[in-house]
Amino acid sequence: PTCSCCTRWVDHMRDAGFTATVHDVDDLDAIKQNHNLAEAFRSCHTAVTDDGYVFEGHVPAGLVKRFLTERPADARGLVVPAMPVGSPGMEMGETFMPYDVLLLKKNGGTEVYARVTSREQQYQ
Secondary structure, rough: OHHHHHHOOOOOOOOOOOOEEEEOOHHHHHHHHOOOOOOHHHOEEEOOOOOOOHHHEEOHHHHHHHHHHOOOEEEEEEEEOOOOOOOOOOOOOOEEEOOOEEEEEEEEEEEEEEEEOHHHHOOO
């Protein structure tokens, strides 16, 4: 409830046409454990679709849309570990840090789903 970057990420998702219901909880670790998110992949918020896909951290809305269209067979969702400066919700002026969006596989592994190398790319 006190995290402004999470609120800004939800706004980013809503601006892209998603419907978001926010649940402010005291124990985020329980949510992350329930969805088998290893600590290395955790961020400040976790989104879960009605059909169980997990989107952890500051994943750009356009990549969520692409993922939900493609629905990779062995995937559980997408993760952006940590909190990259300049990612949706983490905007800080002109500062931008390139980051990877990882495909979270059902077997617990990951692979790079997309490399975000510019601020503009994440709003496509």
